[in-house]
Amino acid sequence: MPRTITIAGNWKMNKTATEAVELAKPIIQSIANQSEITVIMCPPFTALHAVSELIANSSTRLGAQNMSDKASGAYTGEISPAMLRDLHVTHVILGHSERRSYYGETDAIVNKKTLAALENSLKPILCVGETLAEREAGKTFAVIKTQLVQGLAEVSASQAENVIIAYEPVWAIGTGKTATPAMAQEVHAFIRQELTGLFGESTAQKIRILYGGSMKPDNADALLSEVDIDGGLIGGASLTAKDFLALVEAGKTAAAKKV
Numbered sequence: 001m002p003r004t005i006t007i008a009g010n011w012k013m014n015k016t017a018t019e020a021v022e023l024a025k026p027i028i029q030s031i032a033n034q035s036e037i038t039v040i041m042c043p044p045f046t047a048l049h050a051v052s053e054l055i056a057n058s059s060t061r062l063g064a065q066n067m068s069d070k071a072s073g074a075y076t077g078e079i080s081p082a083m084l085r086d087l088h089v090t091h092v093i094l095g096h097s098e099r100r101s102y103y104g105e106t107d108a109i110v111n112k113k114t115l116a117a118l119e120n121s122l123k124p125i126l127c128v129g130e131t132l133a134e135r136e137a138g139k140t141f142a143v144i145k146t147q148l149v150q151g152l153a154e155v156s157a158s159q160a161e162n163v164i165i166a167y168e169p170v171w172a173i174g175t176g177k178t179a180t181p182a183m184a185q186e187v188h189a190f191i192r193q194e195l196t197g198l199f200g201e202s203t204a205q206k207i208r209i210l211y212g213g214s215m216k217p218d219n220a221d222a223l224l225s226e227v228d229i230d231g232g233l234i235g236g237a238s239l240t241a242k243d244f245l246a247l248v249e250a251g252k253t254a255a256a257k258k259v
């Protein structure tokens with residue numbers, strides 16, 4: 001069975017709750033209850049409730065951009081898995097490079113969050129990727145291997161089927177520089193090989209691996225036609241309905257070809 005193509009929008013720290021509704025409404029009206037691909041919107045925490053109400057009767061899924069690994073308690077400013085579940089959140093982005101570099105999230109922290117998400121029936125979108133310096137030093141595969149092995153420590157094979165990996169080369173995020181389809185495919189194939197080592201062939205074949213980093217309507221078709229690229233985690237181009245809908249269409253086209 002082919003892996004379901006996933007198009008996920010990471011809005012980052014953009015859009016008030018009011019603006020989020022303005023962005024999400026035309027998208028949801030346009031894609032309605034399509035079932036060919038998985039579409040996920042990841043607004044900031046403050047807009048989750050508003051977007052959750054909008055997508056209540058649609059096939060579109062709701063994702064958060066971060067989460068605490070703790071269940072509850074004296075953790076000022078943190079958001080628990082149960083709080084997300086209560087807002088009908090189904091997915092959570094973990095270990096984004098911006099959280100790793102600006103907020104000091106280590107692989108050990110990302111691992112705790114990944115385990116907490118899975119225990120609470122939230123699907124983690126675990127981000128991995130190398131910096132430009134790491135790529136130029138020939139360390140891409142080593143960096144990604146460490147992020148996968150440590151980030152997925154103690155995850156069982158059955159849990160792993162609910163994990164989505166996002167390969168986001170740091171040098172391509174928000175820069176307008178995209179990995180070429182061949183460069184991205186090379187790393188995606190490496191990730192699937194590592195997942196095979198961790199969880200076995202049949203599980204690794206089921207895990208979706210998204211590409212992120214300046215994915216736009218004009219480069220999406222080529223990226224999504226690669227065999228191990230199962231969708232996109234989109235930043236900038238998820239912030240206008242026109243671009244995001246074009247990416248959803250690119251996802252549907254790729255899904256039709258990959259049957």
Ligand code: 13P
Binds near residue numbers: 173233234237
């Ligand atoms: P851009 O699409 O803006 O490069 O961002 C990618 C990203 O970081 C998605 O998580």
